[in-house]
Amino acid sequence: MGLLTNLKDSISKVTDRLFSDSEPKRIGIYGPPNAGKTTLANRIAIDWAGDTVGPESHIPHETRRARRKENVTIERNSQTVTIDVVDTPGVTTKVDYKEFLDHDMEKEDAVRRSREATEGVAEAMHWLREDVDGVIYVLDSTADPFTQVNTMLIGIIESRELPVLIFANKTDLEGSNVQRVANAFPQHETVPLSALEGNNMDEVYDKIAEYFG
Template sequence: MNLFIRTKKRLSKFLNAFFKKRQSRIGIYGPPNAGKTTLSNRIVRDWTGDALGPVSEIPHETRRARRKEGITISNQNGNTVTIDIVDTPGVTTKIDYQEFIEYGMEKDDAVKRAREATEGVAEAMHWLREDIDGVIYMLDATLDPFTQVNIMLVGIIESRDLPVIIVANKIDLPDASASAIRKAFPQHPVIPVSGLEGNNMEELYEKMLDYFG
């Protein structure tokens, strides 16, 4: 009888673990240098006190997807959502090692960085097609949002019917224009923030509660 009870308990524990829904994986996507890692670090730091990865003015500092699990976001009304944040490499249609040489890298290092960045883009696209449950799409609000990469990525996100929040980053800069991004993607919510300064993060967190909860 004791053996039967122990077996039943083990089976119940196994089934509960098997059928338990995993936390939503929220990917932070966008072109290089849009501020994805800066925002990822801001979110992780605000809610856990940690950080996710280094940032740099050199493109493709993030060359592998990095994930921080179990981030619980809440508001004063008691609403909460627990997610995994996935910081992804910047997606672009072409990566040229000459670009890194312009930042002072030696040729061998530049070639290696370009190869790693290309592999990172492929990995980011795999995550998007297979393992992502929602997207924060990052755009530099000082740049024209009408690019091939942005149109392509937003189209892929829409084809997967994923919830997406578009973030107009770098609003601390004088030439930033969140309105241009709203005109480019009127079908999605656009939240203007400064990931570096922390401006308007409360509005982003409220939208994350609505979209990813």
């Protein structure tokens, strides 16, 4: 009798998993170019899935297509959340090929890269309007957060009523000003971190589990 009961319980659990609507939530990592989005995405993926999402670079617009790491399960304080991490291209109002020339790139390559980056911005906007369930918004805490792009993107996120966490990244650098980031968007919680150095990642994961779980 006990064996039969255990078997029924096992079948019930499998059935619940198969027919539940608890699909992984698609969490888009957004922000301006060179804010450290891919560095953060890779940090999350390595810590919880043992793999990276994509290459990192100091050159703007290294990420020119959205990249996705599926089924990343984060366990924090008895909370478990499974997400698909979507690393999106940096959003800007204009991509100028001349900015790539400063990185010893030939003009032909710079023009091609700027075209790809522009297409990537359009793709990132499509994901934001249609395909993400929540947003991690990454800002460089050494830079001015009061920009047209940041205001626009936060406005779109709010209009979709998406849960959003703002991460003030690069706290390891001189000139970091987390409070300036927090003051720019006081309606949302700001979490300081250094994705490169791995500083404050415990709080980062606590907040991800809390907001998106």
